[in-house]
Amino acid sequence: MLFNSFNFALFLPVVFILYWFVTNKNLKIQNALLLISSYFFYSCWDWRFVFLLIFSTLLDYFSGIQIEKSNNPNERKFWFWLSITINLGFLGVFKYFNFFADSLKDLISVFGFQVNMWSLKVILPIGISFYTFHGLSYVIDIYKKRINAEKNFIDYAVFVSYFPLLVAGPIERATHLLPQIKKKRIFNYDQAADGLRQILWGLFKKIVIADNCAVYANMIFNDSAHYSGSTLVMGAVFFAFQIYGDFSGYSDIALGTSRLFGIELLQNFSFPYFSRDIAEFWRRWHISLTTWFKDYLYIPLGGSRGGKWVQIRNTFIVFLVSGFWHGANWTFIIWGLLNAIYFLPLLIFNKNRDHLEIIAYKSNWPSFREIFLVLITFGLTVFAWIFFRANNIHHAFQYISGIFSKSLFSIPDLRPRDVISLIIIFMIMEWLGRRNKYALEKMGFQYHRIFRWTLYSVLLIVIFLFGTQEQEFIYFQF
Numbered sequence: 001m002l003f004n005s006f007n008f009a010l011f012l013p014v015v016f017i018l019y020w021f022v023t024n025k026n027l028k029i030q031n032a033l034l035l036i037s038s039y040f041f042y043s044c045w046d047w048r049f050v051f052l053l054i055f056s057t058l059l060d061y062f063s064g065i066q067i068e069k070s071n072n073p074n075e076r077k078f079w080f081w082l083s084i085t086i087n088l089g090f091l092g093v094f095k096y097f098n099f100f101a102d103s104l105k106d107l108i109s110v111f112g113f114q115v116n117m118w119s120l121k122v123i124l125p126i127g128i129s130f131y132t133f134h135g136l137s138y139v140i141d142i143y144k145k146r147i148n149a150e151k152n153f154i155d156y157a158v159f160v161s162y163f164p165l166l167v168a169g170p171i172e173r174a175t176h177l178l179p180q181i182k183k184k185r186i187f188n189y190d191q192a193a194d195g196l197r198q199i200l201w202g203l204f205k206k207i208v209i210a211d212n213c214a215v216y217a218n219m220i221f222n223d224s225a226h227y228s229g230s231t232l233v234m235g236a237v238f239f240a241f242q243i244y245g246d247f248s249g250y251s252d253i254a255l256g257t258s259r260l261f262g263i264e265l266l267q268n269f270s271f272p273y274f275s276r277d278i279a280e281f282w283r284r285w286h287i288s289l290t291t292w293f294k295d296y297l298y299i300p301l302g303g304s305r306g307g308k309w310v311q312i313r314n315t316f317i318v319f320l321v322s323g324f325w326h327g328a329n330w331t332f333i334i335w336g337l338l339n340a341i342y343f344l345p346l347l348i349f350n351k352n353r354d355h356l357e358i359i360a361y362k363s364n365w366p367s368f369r370e371i372f373l374v375l376i377t378f379g380l381t382v383f384a385w386i387f388f389r390a391n392n393i394h395h396a397f398q399y400i401s402g403i404f405s406k407s408l409f410s411i412p413d414l415r416p417r418d419v420i421s422l423i424i425i426f427m428i429m430e431w432l433g434r435r436n437k438y439a440l441e442k443m444g445f446q447y448h449r450i451f452r453w454t455l456y457s458v459l460l461i462v463i464f465l466f467g468t469q470e471q472e473f474i475y476f477q478f
Helices: 006-022 027-043 049-069 073-110 128-143 153-161 174-182 189-222 229-260 278-284 287-298 308-326 330-348 368-389 393-403 417-432 449-466
Strands: none
Touching (some): 006 027, 006 229, 027 049, 027 153, 027 174, 049 128, 049 153, 128 153, 128 174, 189 417, 229 393, 229 417, 278 287, 278 368, 287 308, 308 330, 330 393, 368 393
């Protein structure tokens, strides 16, 4: 069930009405409704994988309890590693088995041997990377004695499978989400209205920006050998806005939907294309994953302790693992490596914490230096996105070689003025709302209500006018 589908437009009001008007007097029944709704939501893709989700939930639930109640260090380690191994094992089998099998086959063929490697004929369970990381962080936090194990299975199961975030995040923490699940919730009109605004903005990002950019990005990437260098640059830029509109649009809809139920989720995007260096970009892009890797990989590896070489090593490990998390393809690993290389000068010269506030936070206009830094950072990011989007390494290098050809300074073969105009309008709105959690959060609140409702109406009309057929979200494949 897609957020941008007619089915979800029916599903959400039904759950909302049952939640606030039928089960609102009993927190246990209310949470049970959220759990049933979440399993139904997930089963709409493939009901068989609901059993995998339930098994993963049961594993971490019982492992957490056993870890907490045991005073024997060896027994604690047993339950800890049992949970970690099985969770990563499922992720490895479904997501990476065929990748390693094909890579081994290619390596053997280099030495002149031909082998037939066995591969799995299975589809990737949707959202497995996200709900696996929910469970991993929960078990790790219990093992490190940061939190207590949750004894109520329904409450814990809602934490893992809460439908707004189930298939593409944000990646929540038990310390943030579980207390909200366990606490009595009272309907808050302002919170719900804010949720609807964020849903509207997320739908605009997805349907108007991402899906329309996708038409041209796919056209150019799928036939890149026949386009000029300038057109290939345009294709890479279109993909940059496609993936941003797609993924941050999903996150906005997820956060907005959750606000309708009185639950606040972690912010996942904070205007990343206004970043002045790559470190700032990664503080603003997929924030929940970045902080997850910082807390559960970078810091355990030694973090910033132990000197500059340790920091460099740990940074490269995090970026490479992040690339591999995104997909079983060498293109994602190269994408992660590129971002690590971009990050390296900032780390060496201690410049990685220079830009903590959003650009031009206290003024309306950026300086020429800030504009230059934003353009450089955006250019580096777009270049890395080529590897993210390419079918394989050969395709990526073919695409890049096509860019750096004599036709780079020619007039592009395609000139979709409508999509370019939409991107410009979108970025203006993002700029005006950059100090807030999302662009529409406080836009126009100083004006009369008529202005705000006119803006909402225009966005709805544009969504219907420029909406293409239902398109899956990119991050569903991860």
